[in-house]
Amino acid sequence: MKANIMKKFLLALLFVPVTVFASGAALHLDRAPDIQGDQPALQNGAKLFVNYCLNCHGLSFMRYNRLTELGLTDQQVRENLMFTADKIGEQMRVAARPAEQKxxxxxxxxxxxxxxxxxxxxxxSGADWLYTYLRSFYRDDQRPTGWNNAIFPNVGMPHILWELQGQQALNHETHKLDLAVPGQLSTTEYDKQVGDLVGFLVWAGEPAAGFRRHLGYVVLGFLVILFGVSYALKKAYWKDIK
Incomplete structure (x- = not known):
């Protein structure tokens, strides 16, 4: 009995990559705006994440005090962004317990x-996927949450930003999304908010990326200068040698 179950499990694993590849073949992703280095936009993304996402999704690799790298002070983080911890050095975890969430x-x-x-x-990129995903929810009465997603069919997550975007409907003839009920923001404004949120998630995944990029430019500049000095020394050393 156990052997048969194991065989079925292994066969399922073999077919998973094929299924994923086939389902993603026609996937079209919109380009996410690059806001790395734009501190006001990243701060807004952090605010959106804390207010809309942190109820269910944590950032366990991120600590609240790292948000000061976005130009915020410790006091601003404590007063405006720190709702699930007591100390600023704690991780950005959800308040709900794992058993409760399950x-x-x-x-x-x-x-x-x-x-x-x-x-x-x-x-x-992952940013492109997130940017498209958060703009592709539509109403679907067949789903338990009342929501579905054009690039993630039968998604279990509800549309947490629906008040901002409004309610979209899927046109089954054109397979495009139409805005059926407007939200608090215009389409352009909503796209900007999603871009900030996605940009923050990109930054949170690798906060040191900006520093490393800057350091890389410095190293390359140093190597260019070193090459120039070395070439000048070489010419001065060999000028009298024929």
Whole structure:
């Protein structure tokens, strides 16, 4: 009995990559705006994450005090962003217990620390996937939450930003999304908010990326100068030698 179950499990694993590849073949992702280095936009993304996402999804690899790298002070973080911890050095975890989340949702919502990296694929970057995903929810009465997603069919997550975006409907003839009920923001404004949120998730996955990029430019500049000095020394050393 156990042997048969194991065989079925292994066969399922073999077919998973094929299924994923086939389902993603026609996937189109919109390009996410690059806001790395734009501190006001990243601060807004952090605010959106804390207010809309942190109820269910944590950033266990991120500590609140690292938000000061976005130009915020410790006091600003404590007063405006720190709702699930007592000390600023604590991790950005959800307040709900894992057992409670599993009871409510049937499965624990994933941690989003590395979601931008995890969603990277041949179709585009993880940022592109997240940016498209958060703009592709539509009303579906057949789903338990009342929501579905054009690039993540039968998604279990409800549309947490629906008040901002409004309610979209899927046109089954054109397979496009139409805005059926406007939200608090215009389409352009909503796209900007999603871009800031996605940009923050990209930053949270690798906060030191900006420093490393800057350090790389410094090293390259140093090597260019060193090459020039070395070439000048070489010419001065060999000028009298024929």
């Amino acid at each position: 009871k409510w949702f049937g499965v624990m919502p994933p941690d989003l620390s590395l979601v931008a990296r995890a969603r990277a694929s041949e179709h585009g």
